[in-house]
Amino acid sequence: MSDDASATVLLVDDEAALVSLYEAYLGDRYEVETATDGEEALSVADDSVDVALLDRRMPGMNGEEVLRELRAAEIDCRVAMLTAVEPTVDIVDMPFDDYRVKPVDESELIGLVDVLIERASYDERSQEFFALASKKAALEIAGETSTDAYATLCDDIEAVRSELDDHLDAVGAEAAFSDVA
DSSP states (O other), rough: OOGGOEEEEEESSSHHHHHHHHHHTTTTSEEEEESSSSSHHHHHSSTTOOOHHHHHHSSSSOOEEEEEEEEHTTTEEEEEEESSOOOOOOGGOOOOOOESSSOHHHHHHEEEEEHHHHHTTSSSHEEEHHHHHHHHHHHTTTTOOHHHHHHHHHHHHHHHHHHHHHHHHHHHHHTOOOOTO
């Protein structure tokens, strides 16, 4: 993952005007690649991409298919679904890092990219925790909290949180006694 100054963001949306707007928002801070359909996105995506912002509903190859192809190709980038599609429990199994419902303003978009770049420096379990928490928040905002999938998601979050807490406790104990040995 690149540092902020040289991070590359891939914007994928079938609305060319929206791609241009988002590019204007981000262009002064990041290298920006754009695509207006899924096939073009996959032709542009490579290991130089740090963050991909994907529209979920596009003609041809949709954002979910692009997401799965990015993951299958093992392109190590953080992915946010940036879409007008309200989330439902179908997002629980999607391998993204964050989910935002359009419209988003400039500060929200920059903040999202900044957070995703920061998360890239986290270990795998911490990244998983934040991805799960993002799904939970999206479902709560959409009022999708009375399903088995939501309950399972909450259980998964607690399991990862517990594992992270145990790891932090162990690291803290090691650090506390490192001078004694």
